[in-house]
Amino acid sequence: MNTTDAVTIRRATETDVAAVRELFIGAYGNNYPFEEFLDVCWLKKAMFDDDTLFLVAVENGKVIGTISAMLAAGGLSDLIGEIGRLVVSPEAGGKKIGTRLMQATLDHITSIIQFGFAEGRTAHQGSQKILEHLGFTAIGFEPLKYILDQRESMVLYGRLFDQAVELRRNCPRLIPEIAPLAMHVLD
Numbered sequence: 001m002n003t004t005d006a007v008t009i010r011r012a013t014e015t016d017v018a019a020v021r022e023l024f025i026g027a028y029g030n031n032y033p034f035e036e037f038l039d040v041c042w043l044k045k046a047m048f049d050d051d052t053l054f055l056v057a058v059e060n061g062k063v064i065g066t067i068s069a070m071l072a073a074g075g076l077s078d079l080i081g082e083i084g085r086l087v088v089s090p091e092a093g094g095k096k097i098g099t100r101l102m103q104a105t106l107d108h109i110t111s112i113i114q115f116g117f118a119e120g121r122t123a124h125q126g127s128q129k130i131l132e133h134l135g136f137t138a139i140g141f142e143p144l145k146y147i148l149d150q151r152e153s154m155v156l157y158g159r160l161f162d163q164a165v166e167l168r169r170n171c172p173r174l175i176p177e178i179a180p181l182a183m184h185v186l187d
Contacts, residue, residue: 007095009104012054012066017043019063020056023087033146037085053108057088057097064092067101069109073117079164081113086127099130106134114164119145119154131157 012020017040024037036042046052051072057065065088073082083105088097109116118136120128132138140156 007057007059007064007092007097007100009055009057009100012047012056014044014047016056016063016066017047020054020066023063023066023089024085026089027087028148031148033148034085053105055101055104055108057092057101059092064089065097065101067105069105069116071109071112079112079114081109081116083109083116083118086130098126099133102130102134110161114161115158116161117156117158119156122153122155123148128155128157135159 020043021038021040024032030038032038036046046068047054051070053069053071055067056063065086067086068084070082070084074080083102086098086101088101106116116136117139118127118131119142120131120138122128128138136157136159138155139158142154142156144151145154146152
């Protein structure tokens, strides 16, 4: 549990399900592309799932923000996590709740996964700023990926954690056949 000011960041519980759902409806209406986040039964199941981390930010007993991390984005042995579904109530503006939720998520998962990825909306640069502030790097662009109010593009971000960072500090060498592709991707 992470407490700063009057805001507490903690794991979501069954009693938070309706409030989490309302955050998504308040932010996106009923057209959120991940429909399961509008389904109370699915949310409750996800909150109890060992492969999902659900956090909420609570102020004065009211849920004002949420984030989740899917820890089995690939196979379980892939050690990949998808971080996302960050939603903060507009009433909580200026308190850096999004950054605090993301940092609390990283505090929980950095020893569990080796690679984390997230999408940042191009229509709302707040998530991009949070990701970059916390060490994520833009690794791709997904043009016109989702329909929210209108079709929106996403920036794909990634970050290495724990042992994955150490494994890549050994002066990697590329075989000649892959060098042109690597140069193109890294350019």
